[in-house]
Amino acid sequence: MHTGVVFSFLSVALFACLNNAFPPPCDSEIYCTGPILHQVQKAKLFDDDKYFVDMKLRETPDVVLSAFRNLSNESPNTSVPPAKLQEFLSAFFEKPGTEFESWTPPDWQDKPKFLGRIADQELHNWAEKIHILWKSLGRKISVDVKDHPELYSQIYTPYPIVVPGGRFRELYYWDSYWVINGLLLSEMTDTAHGMIQNFLYLVKRYGFVPNGGRIYYERRSQPPFLTLMVESYYQATKDKEFLRAALPALEQEYRFWMQNRSVTVKVNGAEHQLNRYNVQVGLPRPESYTDDLELAEGLTDVRKEQLWMDLKAGAESGWDFTSRWFMDGDGHNNGSLGETSTSQILPTDLNALLCLNERTLALFHRILGDGDSAALYDQNAARRLEAIESVLWDAERGAWFDFNLVTHSKHFEFYPSNLAPVWAQCYSQPEMGEKAVQYLKKSGALQFPNGVPTSLRESGQQWDYPNAWPPLQHMLIDGLSKMPSEDAKQLASDLAQRWIKTNWLAYMKYEAMFEKYDVNGDGKPGGGGEYEVQLGFGWTNGVALQLLDQYGATLTSGSRRMSSGLLLPLVISAALMLQ
Numbered sequence: 001m002h003t004g005v006v007f008s009f010l011s012v013a014l015f016a017c018l019n020n021a022f023p024p025p026c027d028s029e030i031y032c033t034g035p036i037l038h039q040v041q042k043a044k045l046f047d048d049d050k051y052f053v054d055m056k057l058r059e060t061p062d063v064v065l066s067a068f069r070n071l072s073n074e075s076p077n078t079s080v081p082p083a084k085l086q087e088f089l090s091a092f093f094e095k096p097g098t099e100f101e102s103w104t105p106p107d108w109q110d111k112p113k114f115l116g117r118i119a120d121q122e123l124h125n126w127a128e129k130i131h132i133l134w135k136s137l138g139r140k141i142s143v144d145v146k147d148h149p150e151l152y153s154q155i156y157t158p159y160p161i162v163v164p165g166g167r168f169r170e171l172y173y174w175d176s177y178w179v180i181n182g183l184l185l186s187e188m189t190d191t192a193h194g195m196i197q198n199f200l201y202l203v204k205r206y207g208f209v210p211n212g213g214r215i216y217y218e219r220r221s222q223p224p225f226l227t228l229m230v231e232s233y234y235q236a237t238k239d240k241e242f243l244r245a246a247l248p249a250l251e252q253e254y255r256f257w258m259q260n261r262s263v264t265v266k267v268n269g270a271e272h273q274l275n276r277y278n279v280q281v282g283l284p285r286p287e288s289y290t291d292d293l294e295l296a297e298g299l300t301d302v303r304k305e306q307l308w309m310d311l312k313a314g315a316e317s318g319w320d321f322t323s324r325w326f327m328d329g330d331g332h333n334n335g336s337l338g339e340t341s342t343s344q345i346l347p348t349d350l351n352a353l354l355c356l357n358e359r360t361l362a363l364f365h366r367i368l369g370d371g372d373s374a375a376l377y378d379q380n381a382a383r384r385l386e387a388i389e390s391v392l393w394d395a396e397r398g399a400w401f402d403f404n405l406v407t408h409s410k411h412f413e414f415y416p417s418n419l420a421p422v423w424a425q426c427y428s429q430p431e432m433g434e435k436a437v438q439y440l441k442k443s444g445a446l447q448f449p450n451g452v453p454t455s456l457r458e459s460g461q462q463w464d465y466p467n468a469w470p471p472l473q474h475m476l477i478d479g480l481s482k483m484p485s486e487d488a489k490q491l492a493s494d495l496a497q498r499w500i501k502t503n504w505l506a507y508m509k510y511e512a513m514f515e516k517y518d519v520n521g522d523g524k525p526g527g528g529g530e531y532e533v534q535l536g537f538g539w540t541n542g543v544a545l546q547l548l549d550q551y552g553a554t555l556t557s558g559s560r561r562m563s564s565g566l567l568l569p570l571v572i573s574a575a576l577m578l579q
Contacts, residue, residue, distance in 0.1 A: 026215040030061055031153040032286050036068050040089070041289035043082045048531060050167055050287040053216055054096035055089070057151040064092045096169060099154040103140035105162075107190040114185045114545070118552035126504055126557070127548050130513065130541045131186050137162045137538060138191070139169075155213045157201055159194030164515065165536015170213035171198060173222035174318050175539045178471055180229050182542030184236045185549055196233055196246070199226050203249040208256040211315060216286040220279040220316040223350060224257055226250060227357045230364075240367065247364055254357060263405065265346070265391055272387035274351050274403070278343040279312035291530055295338050313342035317350070318471075321529065322463035323455055324402065324415055331406035333413055337461065345411070346403040348392050349420035349475075355384045356424040385426055393427075398435030414443045414456050416472040423479030430484070437480065437488050448519035450502040452476055452495065462529030467516045469526075470543040473499045477547065496551045503544050504557050513540045 026032040031053050040052050057064055071080055071088055080088070112131065118124040140160040145152050154170060161171045162179050176195055183192040202209050209226055211217035227250050234243050262275050282305030284292035292311060296304040314320045327341035328334040362377035392400040394410060399418040401410035421427045422436050445452050451468030458465045473495065480492035505523030506514060512535045516526030525533045548555065 026218045028061070028153070028215055029065060030057070031214075032216050033283065034065075035072065036065070037286060037289065039079050040085055041286075042079070042293070043085050044290060045082060045086060045089070048167055049289045049291070050531075051096060052089075052093075053153050053214070053286045054169065055093040055153075056096075056098050058092050058094060061150055067092060099142055099145050099152050100169075101140045101142050103138050103160050104135050105138045105160070105188055105191045107188045108135055109187060112185065112187045114549040114552075118548050118555070120552075120556050122557040123500065123504065123548060123552070123555055126507060127545065129507070130544055133513065133536075133541055134162060134183065134186060134188060134191075137165055137536060137541075139163050153214045153216060155202070155210070155215060155218075157198035157213060159198050160191065161195055161198060161213070162191065162538060163536070164534070164538040166515070166534030167531060168212070168534065168536070171195075172212045172538075173199070173209045174225050174471070177225035177229055177232075178474065178539035178542035178546070180542070181232050182538075182545045184232060185545050189233075189237060192233060192236075193242070196226075196229050199229065200246055200249040203253050208253055208260075214287075219281045220312050221256075222316060222318050223353055224253060224357060225353070226253055227360050228353075231360050234364075234367075243364055244368055247361075247368070250361060250364070254354075254361065257354065263346070265403065265405070265408075267391050270390065272391055273383070274346045274387050274391060275354055276343060276346050276405075277313040277316040277350065279309055279316055281312055282306070282308050284308055285312060285315065288530055299338075307338065307340065310340045310342045310344075314340055317342060317347065319454075319463040321461045322415075323457045323459040323461065324411070324413070324417075324463070326459075327404070327406065331404060333404070333411040336459075341406070344405045346391065346405065347417065348388075348400045348402055349417035351384065351388055351392065352400075352420035352424035352426050355381055355388065355421070355426035358384060359426075381426075385428060388421060388426060389428060392421075393432070395435075398432075398439040400436075414445055416445070416452055416454065416476050419476060419479060422483070423475040425479075425482060433483050433488070434485060437483070437485070437491065440476075440491075449498060450517060450519045450522060450524075451499050453519045460528050462516065462526065464528070466519050467526035467528065468499075468502075468519045469516050470499075470540045474543040474546060481550070493551055493554065496547045497555055500544065500547055500551075500555050501557065503540065513537045513544070515540060 030036050037053070041049050046052055068088065071084060115124060115127055118127055138160060141154060141156055145154050145156045149156060157171060162183065163169055164172055164175045176199070180192045180195055199209050203226070206218065208221045209224070211220045211222050230243065230246050230250060257275055261278055262273050264271050264273050292308055296307050299307065310325070314325050317325070319325070321337055321340060325340045325342040325345060326333060326335040327339055327344060358377050358381035362374045362381065365374035365377065388400065391403050392410070394401055397412065400421050401412055401418055403410055419436050419440060422433055427433060440446065444456060451473055453465040454467050454469055454472060455464045463469070477492045477495050477499070480488045480495070483489065502517050502523060503513065506512070506517060506525060509523045514525040515534045515537045518524040518526050527533055
């Protein structure tokens with residue numbers, strides 16, 4: 001290979017620095033690193049960088065790489081012209097989607113029982129349409145992916161999947177928790193079982209669950225919901241043998257998070273272990289390659305690496321991207337996307353989720369008769385609870401807040417994640433939960449007619465105001481509904497009504513379910529971030545079905561008089577904004 005060809009598009013120093021400092025994100029010199037990826041993405045031949053890295057090879061990687069070297073030798077000191085790149089792609093690649101066979105879930109049925117619990121006829125009819133969407137989102141990976149994995153960026157998994165939709169044409173990790181809960185309500189137990197088996201398969205292969213079903217995701221995960229997926233399935237089936245078979249992989253995943261994503265912090269003289277998102281790959285994300293390159297322009301090589309690692313950590317969080325991860329030069333929770341510092345923040349929701357995982361793993365061991373192992377997970381949960389309350393809880397404000405490892409202080413901006421311990425029921429004193437409800441009412445986040453925004457800061461990123469996301473709505477509503485106070489339960493019911501009405505109105509306008517919604521417009525899809533709002537949509541459907549199941553007796557599609565449970569927080573929010 002002519003070194004001039006390889007390095008004409010990236011300085012020798014930067015390329016060497018990046019590749020010596022960290023192992024490549026995957027083994028592919030086409031989909032994850034190398035001159036083809038760099039030149040094709042830089043040429044911006046497609047509207048979305050993800051399109052190229054999802055294309056299938058027509059020939060083996062060696063043949064494709066050799067052909068590209070020959071093409072590059074025709075103009076050794078410049079990039080390959082876009083027209084020539086297009087010809088090259090046409091000759092050696094196929095468009096995305098050829099990795100799937102047509103498949104309709106065989107366990108889909110017309111009238112699942114939950115539909116009978118929805119009183120409003122319009123919502124009932126809409127729920128039937130959401131239920132039908134599982135058929136359009138089902139995918140089965142071609143056996144050719146198993147036989148010739150080198151031709152695909154797709155990771156083979158043995159069972160069919162339900163994908164989110166739109167550009168997300170493969171399995172995704174945390175999305176699938178709400179998808180599986182929706183499938184179980186739709187009585188599609190076999191499909192849900194297969195999806196969980198895929199995740200268990202991935203843990204056995206990688207030691208953790210990758211972000212999604214592509215090789216360019218092989219070095220990062222997403223919020224670890226697999227234990228809760230298994231719990232949902234067990235609650236639906238009471239299948240102890242399934243639980244017994246799944247448990248080793250769940251423990252393996254737990255060890256991954258404790259060994260690779262944990263940090264010890266010292267507060268008031270005591271040391272506590274908590275978790276964070278942290279991906280040690282200092283290269284641009286292949287599926288967002290030009291975004292990452294352009295964002296890092298003008299930075300030193302070391303800062304580029306760190307930014308790219310923190311962007312990957314942001315993707316691992318599922319919140320990609322948000323002002324929540326911004327950190328200015330002084331370490332404060334300000335700045336811009338180019339100052340993303342995800343790895344320097346201990347997230348409240350990740351630690352609440354791991355607390356719930358620890359308690360659930362203890363429960364699984366008890367169900368299976370292993371009291372000693374159950375006691376160990378109980379101890380882990382107790383230690384985490386102490387750490388969460390020592391490091392993240394703020395008694396004066398009445399909520400839990402992300403912890404900044406640079407300034408050794410909390411971030412006090414509003415995010416729905418500040419109430420994640422309520423959802424996880426990971427707090428020691430009942431008054432903490434009640435304080436959190438009051439915090440929510442005073443936060444200003446309840447003043448919007450169409451859901452609780454992801455933050456109150458308008459950064460232009462999709463995990464910020466004015467967007468509201470289905471999983472965050474569900475975690476908030478679910479947490480409030482479990483509280484003993486009628487006030488909290490009523491607030492949960494009112495927020496469910498808002499969210500369902502928003503989803504329903506959008507469906508009436510567009511005949512589509514969206515991945516996110518705008519809190520200010522009736523039925524308006526969300527926006528911002530790196531790509532256009534996507535249709536489908538797996539977790540939106542799952543959350544809508546869960547809320548329709550839980551609150552179906554009272555939810556309405558039309559306007560209704562706002563209940564007293566929501567009037568008070570609205571009045572408080574308005575008063576605070578006038579101050």
